[in-house]
Each structure stands twice: as C-alpha cells, then as structure tokens.
Amino acid sequence: MLDVRRLRLLRELSHRGTIAAVAEALMFTPSAVSQQLSALEREAGVALLERTGRRVALTPAGIALVGHAEAVLERLEQAAAELASARADLSGTVRIGAFPTATRTILPAALAALAREHPALEPMVDEIDPAEVAPRLRAGDLDVALVHEYDFVPTEPDLALDSLPLLEEPMYLATRDSPHAALPAPDASRGAASPAAGGGADSEAGAGDAGAPARVALVGCRDEPWIVSTPGTLCHAMTVRACQAAGFAPRVRHHIDDFGTVLAMVAIGQGVALVPELGAADPPGGVRLTSLPMRRRTRIAFRRGAGTHPAVVALTTALRAGVAPSPHGLGPAPTSPPSPTSPPAPASIPAPAPSPRP
Amino acid sequence: MLDVRRLRLLRELSHRGTIAAVAEALMFTPSAVSQQLSALEREAGVALLERTGRRVALTPAGIALVGHAEAVLERLEQAAAELASARADLSGTVRIGAFPTATRTILPAALAALAREHPALEPMVDEIDPAEVAPRLRAGDLDVALVHEYDFVPTEPDLALDSLPLLEEPMYLATRDSPHAALPAPDASRGAASPAAGGGADSEAGAGDAGAPARVALVGCRDEPWIVSTPGTLCHAMTVRACQAAGFAPRVRHHIDDFGTVLAMVAIGQGVALVPELGAADPPGGVRLTSLPMRRRTRIAFRRGAGTHPAVVALTTALRAGVAPSPHGLGPAPTSPPSPTSPPAPASIPAPAPSPRP
DNA sequence: ATCGAGCATCAGATCAGCTTAACGTTTGGG
DNA sequence: CCCAAACGTTAAGCTGATCTGATGCTCGAT
Numbered sequence: 156m157l158d159v160r161r162l163r164l165l166r167e168l169s170h171r172g173t174i175a176a177v178a179e180a181l182m183f184t185p186s187a188v189s190q191q192l193s194a195l196e197r198e199a200g201v202a203l204l205e206r207t208g209r210r211v212a213l214t215p216a217g218i219a220l221v222g223h224a225e226a227v228l229e230r231l232e233q234a235a236a237e238l239a240s241a242r243a244d245l246s247g248t249v250r251i252g253a254f255p256t257a258t259r260t261i262l263p264a265a266l267a268a269l270a271r272e273h274p275a276l277e278p279m280v281d282e283i284d285p286a287e288v289a290p291r292l293r294a295g296d297l298d299v300a301l302v303h304e305y306d307f308v309p310t311e312p313d314l315a316l317d318s319l320p321l322l323e324e325p326m327y328l329a330t331r332d333s334p335h336a337a338l339p340a341p342d343a344s345r346g347a348a349s350p351a352a353g354g355g356a357d358s359e360a361g362a363g364d365a366g367a368p369a370r371v372a373l374v375g376c377r378d379e380p381w382i383v384s385t386p387g388t389l390c391h392a393m394t395v396r397a398c399q400a401a402g403f404a405p406r407v408r409h410h411i412d413d414f415g416t417v418l419a420m421v422a423i424g425q426g427v428a429l430v431p432e433l434g435a436a437d438p439p440g441g442v443r444l445t446s447l448p449m450r451r452r453t454r455i456a457f458r459r460g461a462g463t464h465p466a467v468v469a470l471t472t473a474l475r476a477g478v479a480p481s482p483h484g485l486g487p488a489p490t491s492p493p494s495p496t497s498p499p500a501p502a503s504i505p506a507p508a509p510s511p512r513p
Numbered sequence: 514m515l516d517v518r519r520l521r522l523l524r525e526l527s528h529r530g531t532i533a534a535v536a537e538a539l540m541f542t543p544s545a546v547s548q549q550l551s552a553l554e555r556e557a558g559v560a561l562l563e564r565t566g567r568r569v570a571l572t573p574a575g576i577a578l579v580g581h582a583e584a585v586l587e588r589l590e591q592a593a594a595e596l597a598s599a600r601a602d603l604s605g606t607v608r609i610g611a612f613p614t615a616t617r618t619i620l621p622a623a624l625a626a627l628a629r630e631h632p633a634l635e636p637m638v639d640e641i642d643p644a645e646v647a648p649r650l651r652a653g654d655l656d657v658a659l660v661h662e663y664d665f666v667p668t669e670p671d672l673a674l675d676s677l678p679l680l681e682e683p684m685y686l687a688t689r690d691s692p693h694a695a696l697p698a699p700d701a702s703r704g705a706a707s708p709a710a711g712g713g714a715d716s717e718a719g720a721g722d723a724g725a726p727a728r729v730a731l732v733g734c735r736d737e738p739w740i741v742s743t744p745g746t747l748c749h750a751m752t753v754r755a756c757q758a759a760g761f762a763p764r765v766r767h768h769i770d771d772f773g774t775v776l777a778m779v780a781i782g783q784g785v786a787l788v789p790e791l792g793a794a795d796p797p798g799g800v801r802l803t804s805l806p807m808r809r810r811t812r813i814a815f816r817r818g819a820g821t822h823p824a825v826v827a828l829t830t831a832l833r834a835g836v837a838p839s840p841h842g843l844g845p846a847p848t849s850p851p852s853p854t855s856p857p858a859p860a861s862i863p864a865p866a867p868s869p870r871p
Numbered sequence: 872a873t874c875g876a877g878c879a880t881c882a883g884a885t886c887a888g889c890t891t892a893a894c895g896t897t898t899g900g901g
Numbered sequence: 902c903c904c905a906a907a908c909g910t911t912a913a914g915c916t917g918a919t920c921t922g923a924t925g926c927t928c929g930a931t
Contacts, residue, residue, distance in 0.1 A: 156653075157589050159517045175908060187889050189910060194888090199596045200605075209897045209908040216599040223592035227585050231515050234581035238557045241574040247558075295514070533877060545920050547879060552919095566928050567877040 161195040162224035164188055169213055169221045180294045225314045232460030240465050246275035249466045252283045252300035256414060260433045264477035273469055284388040289313050292458055299470050303453045307396035318456040319471060322478050324432040325446055328372055329421045332443030372447055373401035380408035380426035382417050394429045418442050519553040520582035522546055527571055527579045538652045583672045590818030598823050604633035607824045610641040610658035614772060618791045622835035631827055642746040647671050650816055657828050661811045665754035676814040677829060680836050682790040683804055686730055687779045690801030730805055731759035738766035738784035740775050752787045776800050
C-alpha cells in the first residue's frame with residue numbers, strides 16, 4: 156500500500172519544485188525528504204522524479220500520482236472534519252492566517268464572537284501575507300486563512316485548497332489634499348472626504364472592466380513618488396500591476412506595509428498610494444481619497460475537504476456575522492455561488508503583467 | 514493527519530467484528546491491533562469502539578470513519594493500478610484465488626495465455642472457497658479471485674470489492690443411471706448423457722424464478738442420501754438451500770468437495786448430488802445428469818479501484834478469451850452491464866434461509 | 872463454578888525514519 | 902574563467918514508533 160505521508164511529500168514537491176523547499180515547509184531536513192521520496196519511488200516501481208542537474212522534476216507518472224495524492228488527502232481532511240463534528244464540544248486550537256489589515260479590522264469582532272460561542276476553542280492568529288497562505292495551509296501550519304485578491308493580480312488555482320467569499324471593497328487612490336497642492340489634481344477627482352461616510356457606493360463602475368477608468372485616475376500620478384508595500388507581498392504586486400496597466404511604472408520611494416502609516420506619509424506629502432477601504436477607515440487630515448473602479452475581494456481559504464470542519468464553519472459564521480450588519484459601505488461579498496468548486500485561494504504572485512512598458 | 518494504516522485496521526474490524534480476527538487476517542498479534550486502534554481513537558478525539566464486555570462494537574463515528582477509509586483505500590488502489598500501468602513491462606506476481614473446479618477447468622488455459630502475453634508476470638494460484646475470498650482480497654493476500662454465486666445463496670455487497678461477470682453455467686442433478694435402478698426416476702428426467710454435448714441450451718427456464726421447476730426435479734430425491742461439499746463452503750450452502758427451497762432437508766451421507774469424486778460416488782449408488790456444468794465435463798458411466806433451471810454465475814473479483822490494474826486487466830482478458838470461443842455449451846456470461854458498480858463480490862455465507870423446514 | 876475466548880496493558884525488542892555530517896554536482900555571478 | 906552558493910545524495914548513528922510476548926481482567930458458556 157502506498158504510504159500517504161510520502162505522497163504528501165510528493166504533492167508538496169509538485170508545488171514547490173525543490174526538495175529543499177519541501178523540507179523547509181514540512182519541518183524536515185532535505186535528507187529526510189530525499190530518502191522518503193526515494194522510498195516512494197521504490198515502492199511505486201516507476202521513476203517519479205527526474206534528476207536534472209541540481210534540480211528535480213516530476214515525471215508524468217509522478218504528476219499523475221500527485222493527482223491521486225490530492226484526492227486521498229482531501230478525503231482524509233473530510234474524515235477529520237467529520238470526526239471533529241462528532242466531538243461534543245468544539246475544542247482545540249484553530250490556526251488562523253490573516254493579512255495585517257484584516258487582523259485589525261474584521262478579525263477582532265469575529266474572535267470575540269467565536270470566544271462567546273465556543274469558549275473551548277482556542278484561536279491562534281498569524282499575521283501573514285496572502286502570497287504565503289497557500290503553502291502554509293497545505294503544510295498544515297494554518298487551518299483557515301483570510302486572503303484577498305486584487306484586479307490585475309491573477310490567482311492561480313490550487314487543487315488542494317478551497318475558499319469562500321467574505322467581502323468585497325473598493326480601492327482608493329490616496330493623494331495629498333492641500334489647497335495649495337503642488338500635486339497635479341487627479342482628473343477623476345470626485346474624491347469623498349472619508350470612505351467611512353460616503354461608503355463604497357460612490358464607486359462608479361462596480362464590476363466592469365476596471366482598466367480604462369482606473370488608468371484615467373492613475374495616470375495623473377505617474378510622476379509622483381509612490382508608497383508601496385514590501386516587495387513579494389500581494390499588495391506590492393497590486394500597485395505595480397495597476398500602474399503598469401495604466402501605462403507607467405511607479406517611481407517607488409517608500410516600502411510600507413501598514414496602510415495607516417502609508418496614509419500618514421501621504422498626508423505629509425511623501426507620495427501617493429493605493430489603499431483598500433479597510434485600510435482607510437480613519438484617514439488623517441490632508442489626505443484625499445479618490446474612489447477607483449478597482450475592487451479587492453477577501454475570501455476565507457482552507458484545505459479542500461475541511462469546509463465542513465466545525466471550527467472552520469464556526470469561524471466563517473463569525474466572520475460573516477461581523478461583516479454583514481456593519482454600517483460600513485463595504486458590503487458582504489455578493490452571495491456568489493458558494494460552490495465548493497469556486498475559485499480557489501491565491502497561491503503566489505505569478506506571471507509578469509501583460510501590459511507594455513513605455 | 515489520520516493514519517491510513519490504522520484506518521485499514523478499522524475497516525477490517527468493521528467486517529470481521531473482533532480484534533482477534535483482524536489481527537489474524539493482517540498477520541499481527543491482537544495486541545498490536547488493539548494498540549493501533551487505541552492510537553486511532555486518540556488522534557480522532559472521539560470514541561470509535563465501544564468496549565462491551567469481551568467484545569468491541571463500532572460507534573456511529575467509527576462507522577462513518579470506515580466509509581472514509583473505504584474511499585481512501587480505493588483511491589490508493591487506483592493510484593497503484595495507474596503506477597503499474599506506467600511500468601514498462603508487466604512484471605511481479607499476481608496472486609489469484611480460485612475455487613477448485615475453476616482451477617482445473619478454466620484457469621489453465623488462461624494461465625498459459627497469460628504466460629505467453631506477459632512472460633515476466635508470475636501468477637500464484639490459491640485454491641480457495643469463494644466464501645473466504647472477500648476477506649483475503651481485502652487483506653491483500655490475493656489480488657484477483659474467481660468466485661461464483663448460486664441462486665438461493667444471496668451474496669452480500671462489499672464496498673471494498675468489485676467484480677466482473679465471467680461466465681454462467683447450468684446446474685445438474687446427478688443421479689444413478691442404471692436400468693434396474695432402485696432409485697425413483699426423477700420426474701423431469703430429460704437428462705442429457707453429457708452436458709458437454711447437449712450444452713446448457715436445454716435448460717428450460719433460463720432466467721425466470723428457479724424455485725418451482727427446481728423443486729419438481731429435486732423432490733423426487735428427497736429421500737435419497739446426498740453428497741454435499743464440506744460445511745462452510747458456498748457449494749455446501751447451495752445444495753442445502755436448494756433442497757430447503759424444494760421443501761425438504763437433505764439427508765447428508767458424504768462430504769466431498771471434488772465434483773469428479775462426487776460423480777464417481779453417484780455412479781456407484783452412494784447418493785445424489787447437485788453439480789455445476791464445469792464439474793460434470795466428463796461424467797463417468799452410470800450417472801444421469803438432469804438439467805435444472807438453476808444457474809451458477811462465475812465472476813472475477815478484485816479490490817475496488819484495482820479494476821484498471823494491468824495485471825487484473827491481463828488476467829481478465831485471458832480468462833474471457835479462454836471462455837468465449839469454447840465449444841462448450843456454457844457461454845460467456847451475458848455481456849451484462851460491466852459497470853464498475855455492478856453487484857459486488859460475495860462475502861460469506863449469510864442469513865438463514867427463509868424457507869420453512871418440515 | 873470453572874473454563875475459554877476476547878481485549879487491555881505493560882515491559883522489552885525491533886525497525887523505520889529522522890538528523891548530522893560529508894560529498895559531488897550544477898549554476899549564476901564576479 | 903573561477904568561485905561560491907544551492908541542491909541533492911549518501912553513510913552513520915540515534916530516537917521513537919510499533920510489534921511481540923506475558924499478564925490480568927471480564928464475560929459467556931459448559
């Protein structure tokens with residue numbers, strides 16, 4: 156009988172590409188992974204890995220086997236979920252991954268509700284960029300994660316993961332708002348003073364192609380210094396891609412992840428930035444927020460098969476309850492098909508942007 | 514992650530009922546099985562076994578988990594089958610279980626063809642009663658098995674196994690055929706001299722209810738001594754049930770498994786017997802064979818998921834080729850729906866017969 | 872009441888699998 | 902062109918999981 160633990164190593168290898176990465180992800184030494192994969196090949200009787208130089212690649216048989224591994228692991232996840240449902244009290248720990256903004260805005264209320272409903276359930280939160288979520292969910296480091304996806308930043312599907320929509324929010328262009336501004340006024344300057352008041356309702360082109368109108372708003376800032384997130388994060392990719400789509404490459408001055416800090420920097424004229432509504436809940440004075448027709452969609456991701464796990468259900472319920480009745484303009488995500496085959500969670504930042512660079 | 518080896522123990526327990534039986538089947542000591550199941554319960558966090566006196570029973574959670582175990586093991590079986598397909602040469606050993614008659618009649622030709630087509634494949638044959646096939650397939654002792662099922666002997670479905678039809682043959686009542694017979698002549702005495710000549714085509718009621726006509730033929734022998742197979746075998750159950758359905762309990766004189774020997778005993782007047790056509794290919798003189806409207810269906814059984822394993826496919830092909838062009842009256846099984854969800858293989862001799870006893 | 876079947880537990884032995892350490896190879900950069 | 906970092910493999914040693922064997926208990930049958 157094929158060893159499922161070894162199949163799991165193979166699956167990780169198919170995602171990460173190198174044995175060293177698999178080892179790091181699953182907390183082993185590369186030696187152990189190498190030995191176990193060799194053993195797997197031995198019991199399979201077929202070559203699964205092709206040693207090419209200092210790198211390994213999966214053979215067709217290896218790729219096929221990964222498919223079976225995914226199926227088996229999914230079923231085991233389902234079994235674990237059913238067992239957890241059978242347990243009388245919902246106890247143990249849930250490891251939650253969340254991007255920084257979510258940790259501050261939507262998570263606290265959800266955790267409070269969770270503690271009220273299930274006192275024995277101990278949530279553990281990890282602040283983590285969505286780009287790292289997929290590997291850590293697969294590896295079992297995390298059980299649930301809040302991720303977001305932006306227009307312009309495609310998400311590649313992951314067979315091992317599943318996700319449900321949570322909310323959708325508009326994006327804003329943050330510029331300095333001073334009467335004697337040296338900044339060129341953005342053309343589409345209908346900017347609301349605070350999105351918390353006006354809400355997301357004033358974003359004109361709700362769902363259509365976000366390219367053209369966004370370009371109009373952005374090109375006015377093509378010569379401004381930009382404040383973006385740390386390279387490697389999804390938010391960094393988002394800003395760069397949006398600018399590329401508008402036809403220019405942003406001149407980056409600062410790398411700052413926290414949107415509160417970003418807005419403070421904008422207020423003192425250190426640059427412009429793109430911020431999502433949740434990151435601009437309480438903007439400092441002197442910042443003009445221009446609603447863009449780009450949106451950010453936040454989803455709840457988990458391992459495929461774990462969607463019925465009571466802890467996941469409880470957290471999902473708590474998160475939705477915390478989002479739905481909110482007076483904020485950001486509505487809950489349109490109750491889109493909550494099918495289990497809905498677009499999976501994002502993995503990592505892929506492929507270069509298709510737009511040309513001047 | 515749930516340990517699949519332990520899940521396999523749980524599945525076996527659900528079939529066999531006692532830890533001791535599981536241990537014997539999987540070549541462990543009861544101690545090891547007990548420890549592993551305890552460990553499984555610990556990692557499940559729920560009670561899976563209910564210790565009731567000196568016996569264990571599965572809890573609802575345990576039963577549910579068995580369902581997942583079946584699914585996981587089936588998928589692993591599929592994976593193994595696909596890997597074997599990817600292997601260039603079909604080599605290794607196939608362990609085949611077959612009932613004695615099949616071992617002598619249909620298996621040799623198939624093994625010869627198999628050796629011709631796949632010289633590197635080494636078949637190992639175990640002569641075994643169909644009643645024991647299911648456990649041994651599940652345990653991995655066997656890879657493929659020839660089993661048969663009789664009218665009157667219901668087969669209980671087994672989620673872990675799958676099967677394909679191979680052939681169908683009529684049953685005969687064997688009685689002494691002497692001019693000055695002290696035996697009462699069977700009413701439906703149209704007996705062909707040799708079934709190999711007349712074939713199964715002269716059995717009147719092909720598929721209909723076999724009860725009534727069979728009763729007519731059998732009741733004439735209600736006072737004869739009977740020769741039946743060893744208790745515990747499927748063939749034993751078949752004769753007893755058929756007689757019960759005809760309204761009497763057979764007076765058993767001999768327990769003999771080999772149908773050739775049975776017919777020899779019939780020829781010298783030691784009793785009467787029910788024999789399938791394959792068991793009566795070359796009957797000795799002095800035996801009258803009366804065709805009955807009962808049929809025996811032979812199937813090829815294997816673990817669910819292994820249906821695409823090249824070794825299984827090769828053996829199935831060889832068996833079918835050996836049966837189809839045969840000049841014998843016994844046709845190949847009517848090409849009934851070869852769906853993978855066709856009636857699974859027989860397990861063991863179940864439930865008492867519904868017919869009353871005088 | 873006694874016996875045997877079945878299961879749990881404990882101590883000891885065995886073996887699979889992990890880590891450390893050392894080595895060969897490849898590849899990208901200076 | 903050369904070097905250093907990255908990657909994978911192998912050998913040796915160790916640890917923990919798991920199996921065996923012995924013991925004790927409970928229950929049902931003779």
